[in-house]
Amino acid sequence: MADAPSMDVVVSLCKRRGFVFQSSEIYGGIGGFWDYGPLGVELKNNIKQAWWRATVQERDDVVGLDASIIMNPRVWQASGHVDTFADPMVDCKSCKRRFRADELVEHKHEAESVHGQAVDIAGVPCPDCGGELTEPRMFNLMFKTYVGPVEDSASVAYLRPETAQGIFVNFDNVLTTSRRKLPFGIAQIGKAFRNEITPGNFIFRDREFEQMEIEYFVLPGTDEEWHERWIQERFNWWTGLGVRKEKLRIREHTEDELSHYAKRTVDIEFDFPFAGFAEIEGIANRTDFDLGRHAEHAGRELKYFDEESDQHIVPYVIEPSMGVDRCFLTVLIDSYAEEEVRGEKRTLLRLHKELAPIKVAVLPLSRNEKLVPTARRVWDLLRPRFMTQYDDAQSIGRRYRRQDEIGTPLCVTVDFDTLDDEAVTIRERDSMEQVRVPIEGLVEALREKLGGA
Amino acid sequence: MADAPSMDVVVSLCKRRGFVFQSSEIYGGIGGFWDYGPLGVELKNNIKQAWWRATVQERDDVVGLDASIIMNPRVWQASGHVDTFADPMVDCKSCKRRFRADELVEHKHEAESVHGQAVDIAGVPCPDCGGELTEPRMFNLMFKTYVGPVEDSASVAYLRPETAQGIFVNFDNVLTTSRRKLPFGIAQIGKAFRNEITPGNFIFRDREFEQMEIEYFVLPGTDEEWHERWIQERFNWWTGLGVRKEKLRIREHTEDELSHYAKRTVDIEFDFPFAGFAEIEGIANRTDFDLGRHAEHAGRELKYFDEESDQHIVPYVIEPSMGVDRCFLTVLIDSYAEEEVRGEKRTLLRLHKELAPIKVAVLPLSRNEKLVPTARRVWDLLRPRFMTQYDDAQSIGRRYRRQDEIGTPLCVTVDFDTLDDEAVTIRERDSMEQVRVPIEGLVEALREKLGGA
Numbered sequence: 001m002a003d004a005p006s007m008d009v010v011v012s013l014c015k016r017r018g019f020v021f022q023s024s025e026i027y028g029g030i031g032g033f034w035d036y037g038p039l040g041v042e043l044k045n046n047i048k049q050a051w052w053r054a055t056v057q058e059r060d061d062v063v064g065l066d067a068s069i070i071m072n073p074r075v076w077q078a079s080g081h082v083d084t085f086a087d088p089m090v091d092c093k094s095c096k097r098r099f100r101a102d103e104l105v106e107h108k109h110e111a112e113s114v115h116g117q118a119v120d121i122a123g124v125p126c127p128d129c130g131g132e133l134t135e136p137r138m139f140n141l142m143f144k145t146y147v148g149p150v151e152d153s154a155s156v157a158y159l160r161p162e163t164a165q166g167i168f169v170n171f172d173n174v175l176t177t178s179r180r181k182l183p184f185g186i187a188q189i190g191k192a193f194r195n196e197i198t199p200g201n202f203i204f205r206d207r208e209f210e211q212m213e214i215e216y217f218v219l220p221g222t223d224e225e226w227h228e229r230w231i232q233e234r235f236n237w238w239t240g241l242g243v244r245k246e247k248l249r250i251r252e253h254t255e256d257e258l259s260h261y262a263k264r265t266v267d268i269e270f271d272f273p274f275a276g277f278a279e280i281e282g283i284a285n286r287t288d289f290d291l292g293r294h295a296e297h298a299g300r301e302l303k304y305f306d307e308e309s310d311q312h313i314v315p316y317v318i319e320p321s322m323g324v325d326r327c328f329l330t331v332l333i334d335s336y337a338e339e340e341v342r343g344e345k346r347t348l349l350r351l352h353k354e355l356a357p358i359k360v361a362v363l364p365l366s367r368n369e370k371l372v373p374t375a376r377r378v379w380d381l382l383r384p385r386f387m388t389q390y391d392d393a394q395s396i397g398r399r400y401r402r403q404d405e406i407g408t409p410l411c412v413t414v415d416f417d418t419l420d421d422e423a424v425t426i427r428e429r430d431s432m433e434q435v436r437v438p439i440e441g442l443v444e445a446l447r448e449k450l451g452g453a
Numbered sequence: 454m455a456d457a458p459s460m461d462v463v464v465s466l467c468k469r470r471g472f473v474f475q476s477s478e479i480y481g482g483i484g485g486f487w488d489y490g491p492l493g494v495e496l497k498n499n500i501k502q503a504w505w506r507a508t509v510q511e512r513d514d515v516v517g518l519d520a521s522i523i524m525n526p527r528v529w530q531a532s533g534h535v536d537t538f539a540d541p542m543v544d545c546k547s548c549k550r551r552f553r554a555d556e557l558v559e560h561k562h563e564a565e566s567v568h569g570q571a572v573d574i575a576g577v578p579c580p581d582c583g584g585e586l587t588e589p590r591m592f593n594l595m596f597k598t599y600v601g602p603v604e605d606s607a608s609v610a611y612l613r614p615e616t617a618q619g620i621f622v623n624f625d626n627v628l629t630t631s632r633r634k635l636p637f638g639i640a641q642i643g644k645a646f647r648n649e650i651t652p653g654n655f656i657f658r659d660r661e662f663e664q665m666e667i668e669y670f671v672l673p674g675t676d677e678e679w680h681e682r683w684i685q686e687r688f689n690w691w692t693g694l695g696v697r698k699e700k701l702r703i704r705e706h707t708e709d710e711l712s713h714y715a716k717r718t719v720d721i722e723f724d725f726p727f728a729g730f731a732e733i734e735g736i737a738n739r740t741d742f743d744l745g746r747h748a749e750h751a752g753r754e755l756k757y758f759d760e761e762s763d764q765h766i767v768p769y770v771i772e773p774s775m776g777v778d779r780c781f782l783t784v785l786i787d788s789y790a791e792e793e794v795r796g797e798k799r800t801l802l803r804l805h806k807e808l809a810p811i812k813v814a815v816l817p818l819s820r821n822e823k824l825v826p827t828a829r830r831v832w833d834l835l836r837p838r839f840m841t842q843y844d845d846a847q848s849i850g851r852r853y854r855r856q857d858e859i860g861t862p863l864c865v866t867v868d869f870d871t872l873d874d875e876a877v878t879i880r881e882r883d884s885m886e887q888v889r890v891p892i893e894g895l896v897e898a899l900r901e902k903l904g905g906a
Contacts, residue, residue, distance in 0.1 A: 015630075016630065017630060018626070018627065018630030018631055021623060021626045023520065023521040023523075023524055023525070024524045024525030024527070024528055024622055025622070025623075025626065026622050026625070026747065026751040026753060026755075027525040027527040027528060027622070027750075027751055028525065029525065030523070030524060030525040030600065030610070031600070031601075032600075033521040033523055033524065034521060035518065035519065035520040035521055035619065035623055035626075036518065036519040036520075037518060037623070037626060037627060037630060037631075038516035038517055038518065038627060038630070038631050038639075040519065041517040041518055041519040042517060044519060045505075052498075057836065057837075057840055058836055058837050060832070060836065060843065063491035064491055064494040064495065065488065065489065065490060065491065065494055066488065066489035066493065066494040066497060067476065067488040067489075068476040068486040068487060068488055068661050069644065069661060070476075070483070070486055070596075070646075070660070070661055071476055071477040071483060071486065072476070072477030072480040072481065072482065072483040074477070074480040075477055075480060089602055098602055098603070139602050143523075143598045143599070143600075144598060144599065145596045145597060145598045145612070146596070146597070146648075147483065147484070147485075147596075147648065147660065148484075148648065148650070149542055149551055149592050149648075149650055150551070157483070159598070159612075166488065169477055169478070169479050169480070170474060170478075170488055170490070172479070173471070173474045173478065173488075173490060174471065174490060174491060177468075177469065177470060177471030177490060177491070178471055178490075178491050179846070186491075191522065191644065193523075195599075195600065195601070195602075197601070197602055207523070207600065208521050208522060208523055294479065297480075298479040298480055300479060302479075379513070383510065383511055383513065384510075384511050387510055390513065393632070
């Protein structure tokens with residue numbers, strides 16, 4: 001088994017099997033935007049549902065939210081994004097090309113983009129023509145648009161660059177309507193947009209992406225303890241989804257890279273083939289920064305009444321924040337394997353059963369007209385209960401390989417014996433073991449093997 | 454029971470119980486944008502999952518897709534949106550205010566906005582100052598933004614005004630990777646944006662909304678038959694979710710209102726309290742218009758090889774298209790009821806079990822310290838399996854009412870007898886019937902009552 005597939009191999013599988021396509025491909029694409037195909041959308045939905053189940057449904061202290069992408073622009077003034085969410089850009093005075101300044105100098109973390117930081121490019125020439133470069137100027141990474149029929153400064157709005165602020169501005173609404181006591185969290189899944197100068201590495205850094213964020217509100221003084229608990233909690237989520245522990249690490253942000261709002265931040269990193277260890281989730285202690293800023297800008301208190309101390313306080317916030325698309329890439333790379341089986345190569349995705357796009361494939365041994373009605377009957381039985389696929393093209397061996405390659409945990413084979421004994425064969429993806437099960441008990445048997453997924 | 458609640462009653466319930474909040478409310482909001490609170494996000498997710506299950510999982514001929522919101526702008530030139538997706542606007546020559554021309558004249562369908570149509574406003578004065586109005590000028594309804602560091606015409610992009618085009622441009626990718634034969638469909642759920650001049654009626658017409666669309670590709674000549682089948686199919690979906698048949702109607706588009714791409718369009722309409730019958734889903738025969746336009750603009754064939762006729766053909770398309778937010782409003786209004794129970798009023802949402810945000814509420818009879826550990830144990834048992842809520846505040850009667858008001862189908866009460874007999878009471882929302890069930894068999898009993906939801 002290959003230890004880690006190359007990116008080319010993963011990208012090619014994604015395209016060939018309908019996980020991910022380049023957006024608007026027939027028009028030459030558009031940089032930093034991707035579409036999820038029939039299998040990709042299922043994997044993506046399963047990731048989101050697994051996170052929601054673990055975060056909102058199974059916990060007793062977190063509720064959900066779904067805020068709009070376009071918000072009142074004052075939100076982004078208060079959050080600091082209008083002023084500081086920017087990358088330094090330089091222009092070449094000779095050839096007029098534009099570059100991101102921090103890409104012209106060496107930086108510690110290849111795969112990371114640290115926004116809003118000044119960069120010293122003194123003496124660096126244009127990488128294209130060798131000409132002289134301008135001083136770096138800050139370029140805001142928020143996509144700008146106009147709301148209403150008039151395009152002027154009064155109608156400017158932004159596509160949110162993070163989902164977090166939608167939670168902070170709803171703090172009071174959620175507190176009031178769900179009658180929560182500290183500590184409690186608000187979780188959200190949704191699209192965010194960043195006008196990255198250099199998107200890249202497939203879906204690793206997109207201009208349009210999806211975030212899953214929790215803002216967990218705690219009493220000041222308990223924040224450090226809760227931070228530790230969330231780091232552990234989130235690390236366990238990743239390994240619980242089957243990502244190998246040895247491919248993950250926890251990295252403390254240095255004082256230099258710490259955001260202005262953060263008291264402490266820890267990244268969970270995955271060992272990517274193109275970049276080495278890079279962030280897949282950040283867990284930050286944002287203190288009372290955001291609620292404080294919004295209270296100030298909106299001119300109203302965003303506080304919690306603590307009965308014990310008989311005081312109104314501004315809670316501290318622990319924020320576990322991750323991207324769905326990067327998680328998608330992580331589980332694809334981590335689950336990808338190549339094996340020799342009886343002298344033949346098989347490619348498989350050892351995806352966690354909860355994540356697998358297709359749970360069960362129904363495979364008649366052949367297209368023989370006697371088999372087809374029974375195979376269709378089995379498919380009709382399973383379809384309301386599991387995401388299934390029916391495949392009758394080419395040899396049964398080829399079809400097993402096709403299902404292995406997309407991570408389908410179970411195949412159900414209908415053969416000529418089925419016509420006599422009303423039983424089918426279940427074949428498992430990883431072990432390739434086969435068991436014979438009566439159709440009558442098939443749903444139960446599959447449910448047990450899938451662990452309720 | 455009130456036949457139909459007023460909008461005020463529904464909006465107030467949404468705000469009070471955390472279904473829907475005004476976006477960026479602490480900053481005075483932003484017109485046409487809404488946030489979904491803890492209960493709203495669950496209801497919305499349940500609507501989307503019910504649609505996906507019926508459309509993608511349970512059918513054998515539809516696969517899913519999730520295309521990006523920002524696409525190559527040539528997509529919108531090909532689709533005609535750059536040229537024709539516009540509303541006529543007029544300015545007052547005296548007071549300089551701007552109006553939507555079609556709102557200054559009477560129109561047939563109050564709640565509908567028919568985009569891209571010319572309007573004759575000859576002789577109509579400014580509704581504000583009585584001054585003279587300019588000729589109508591077309592105002593494009595797509596939100597515009599810029600991709601990359603330079604804001605110029607070469608970097609203009611749009612937020613998609615519909616999800617449909619993301620499907621058409623992926624027709625070939627999906628066809629190739631999923632090896633489909635006609636007829637087959639591609640289904641998609643995702644955000645879309647329209648810069649409406651006059652958003653309104655709560656979440657009925659938003660600037661940011663979510664669509665659920667199917668493009669169903671068929672052999673030309675079979676399109677009329679498939680259109681009929683989809684009209685029936687989609688109507689049944691609405692009634693299957695519990696929406697009352699007498700509140701729905703099917704309305705044929707007149708020749709006047711038919712879009713330029715449509716051979717025939719039928720709307721499913723719901724009887725809204727503020728507007729009378731208005732569209733909740735459109736089912737259009739788009740012919741080969743879209744694939745034809747994209748083939749022309751992209752300069753490549755978008756065809757299907759039909760083995761029977763041994764020819765490459767451009768499929769026809771049947772499009773069932775609906776909005777998640779409008780569906781949300783429909784099921785809320787339709788399920789809202791007020792009843793007298795023993796001289797007291799109760800408000801309830803008779804939501805379909807599959808849609809209810811909370812499936813089960815766990816209610817200890819009181820906060821008595823002997824009850825709490827058992828009640829928590831029951832909650833811990835149920836939480837991994839169902840969306841649950843724990844409520845121990847105020848009288849049990851009040852808590853039943855609170856659950857009725859948010860549509861929770863089942864309440865589980867833990868009382869002092871439970872400490873002796875290890876049994877609890879299940880109370881049903883609509884009938885208010887109560888049955889006693891041992892904790893050991895509780896999960897099974899609830900699962901049965903929820904019908905697998």
